[in-house]
Amino acid sequence: MSNVDAVKATNDDATICKRWAVNKGYWKDDYIKFFCRSCERKAPEISRGYYARIAGIRHLLDQFLQISGSPCQVIDLGAGFDTLYWRFLDESISVSRFVDVDFGDVTSRKCHVIKSTMPLLEKLHSDDFDVQFSKTDLHSSVYHLVAADLRNVEELSQKLGSALIHFKSKYSSFAEQF
Numbered sequence: 001m002s003n004v005d006a007v008k009a010t011n012d013d014a015t016i017c018k019r020w021a022v023n024k025g026y027w028k029d030d031y032i033k034f035f036c037r038s039c040e041r042k043a044p045e046i047s048r049g050y051y052a053r054i055a056g057i058r059h060l061l062d063q064f065l066q067i068s069g070s071p072c073q074v075i076d077l078g079a080g081f082d083t084l085y086w087r088f089l090d091e092s093i094s095v096s097r098f099v100d101v102d103f104g105d106v107t108s109r110k111c112h113v114i115k116s117t118m119p120l121l122e123k124l125h126s127d128d129f130d131v132q133f134s135k136t137d138l139h140s141s142v143y144h145l146v147a148a149d150l151r152n153v154e155e156l157s158q159k160l161g162s163a164l165i166h167f168k169s170k171y172s173s174f175a176e177q178f
Helices: 003-023 046-069 083-090 104-115 153-162
Strands: 074-078 096-103 144-149 171-174
Touching: 003 046, 003 104, 046 083, 046 171, 083 096, 096 104, 096 153, 096 171, 144 153
Parallel strands: 074 096, 074 171, 096 144
Antiparallel strands: none
């Protein structure tokens, strides 16, 4: 297994661990079940670690949203099967753009799940913008899922441009897995 394949595989392991932690009540996530059907038992230390990561990122994003004072942009680098955008919607947290970025193999699978799961897909529709899918990318009025190798800055910049990121406006980028 190459280093890149190992990095991609962390998405599947993280999703299983998050599903178990949510199942045990560490935090609420009504959407993780769509990305991971099985709920394999994990040690409590694993669940606590994921809870700390999720809570830490969420705390920093909440502070950013409060300080920014206006709808801003969020970029999740190495997003995997993260469901934060849908959880934001459930909490009526408004952003002007939300972009998930990951390797094409991962985004392709995520596109497929979103496209075939009505509770996910229906939250992306708006009256003035149809959801657009390609094999690896998805674009809605606010949410964008793009395939890019983070080591390739030119590709990443092009993909963020396709998601209509405005770098002169306020934005927060994070990478939970690093």
